[in-house]
Amino acid sequence: MTNTAFEDGHSSFTIDHSPGLYLHIPFCKKACTYCDFHFSTSLKAKDRVLDAMRRELEERAMELPTEALGSIYFGGGTPSLIGPERIAAFLEQARRLFAIAPDAEITLEANPDDINTEYLEAWRACGITRLSLGTQSFREDRLRSMGRAHTAEEARRSIDRIAGAGFTSWTIDLIYGLPGMDRDEWDEQLRIALDLGMPHLSAYCLTVEPRTALAHQVRRGEVVPSDDEAQAAQFDLLMERMARAGLVHYEISNFGRAGHFSRHNISYWTGAPYLGIGPSAHSFDGRQRRWNVAHNLRYARGIEAGTPVFESETLTPAQRTNEILLTGLRTMWGVDLDTLPVPIGGTQWGTIERHRSRDELKVEGARLVLTGTGRHFADRIAAELFVDT
Ligand code: SF4
Incomplete structure (x- = not known):
């Protein structure tokens, strides 16, 4: 990437x-x-x-x-x-x-x-x-x-x-x-x-x-x-x-x-791939999330025996979109709407307009960025923009 x-x-x-x-x-x-x-x-x-x-x-x-x-x-x-x-x-x-x-x-x-x-x-x-x-x-x-x-x-x-x-x-x-x-x-x-x-x-x-x-x-x-x-x-x-x-x-x-x-x-x-090692550590390869068991002995025993110590989940495009909204809106770079795996639709544009009118959200080109006021409600605003999974 x-x-x-x-x-x-x-x-x-x-x-x-x-x-x-x-x-x-x-x-x-x-x-x-x-x-x-x-x-x-x-x-x-x-x-x-x-x-x-x-x-x-x-x-x-x-x-x-x-x-x-x-x-x-x-x-x-x-x-x-x-x-x-x-x-x-x-x-x-x-x-x-x-x-x-x-x-x-x-x-x-x-x-x-x-x-x-x-x-x-x-x-x-x-x-x-x-x-x-x-x-x-x-x-x-x-x-x-x-x-x-x-x-x-x-x-x-x-x-x-x-x-x-x-x-x-x-x-x-x-x-x-x-x-x-x-x-x-x-x-x-x-x-x-x-x-x-x-x-x-x-x-x-x-x-x-x-x-x-x-x-x-x-x-x-x-x-x-x-x-x-x-x-x-x-x-x-x-x-x-x-x-x-x-x-x-x-x-x-x-x-x-x-x-x-x-x-x-x-x-x-920003969704870069990472490898997480150790009990409870999470990994992400761009599509799949994987997390190790949160228990020291079960982890060590599993690794020693070569048996799986993790669970995993492959994200659908909608789930990935919601993750990008949740993490991206928390940053000063915001969310680039052109790169969302599932484009946002009419309902979400209504939500964006509502938060814009309250000075909680700005649209800068294709980017959605929270204002200082909006940062108080980052997770809630992101959740209101989520696409259906
Ligand atoms: S118990 Fe305290 S020191 Fe240990 S991880 Fe939690 S916050 Fe950090």
């Missing part, structure tokens, strides 16, 4: 469609109360699972097109928990199995309590180009109530260390919409992050996912979730502060300076 150049009148950006590799490291020190990703806090099966991942990578490498990889992403879980030698070994294996673009983005998710000089040097030496730091908050009370394994001091110190370690790019995660959070608290979090010089921010609104500790706390009345109005005001503040600081709002939850947008995530949102 070729790359797509995008011009918005002020800047230009090339969307990279080269294939990507994702490795899911399913271990964490502690369970955060809000988290519904797949991970285990028991490290007993760590070596067995990581060995199985190496085998899966070896056996599935040919599923990706032969083009050079544009990105490799270690996500989780907590990849920084497994030590740099294991990360280096995965990268060595990837270099043997794939061509990797000379400017490939190679990201590692890390938690602040794992950041030390030795690890930073080892990650750089083995080829990590970008660190994604799970900061979440700079407040001690918030970190404690979320069940995070790090302190506020570690959050700040780790950013200083990363910034001083010579990484070409790094990003932090922050959470807003926390119970009882007000504008001043959120403003302070953003100010601290900006003062620390972050080139990229992923800011997520807290959602209460079923089967999490947070959901139990809410059910028992121990935690009262933040209301929609407070969350919307915090999202507005976020957009305003980032625009003022010169970070581009290129996806609903993501802001970056030029040259720091996440190549890996953009390739997900």
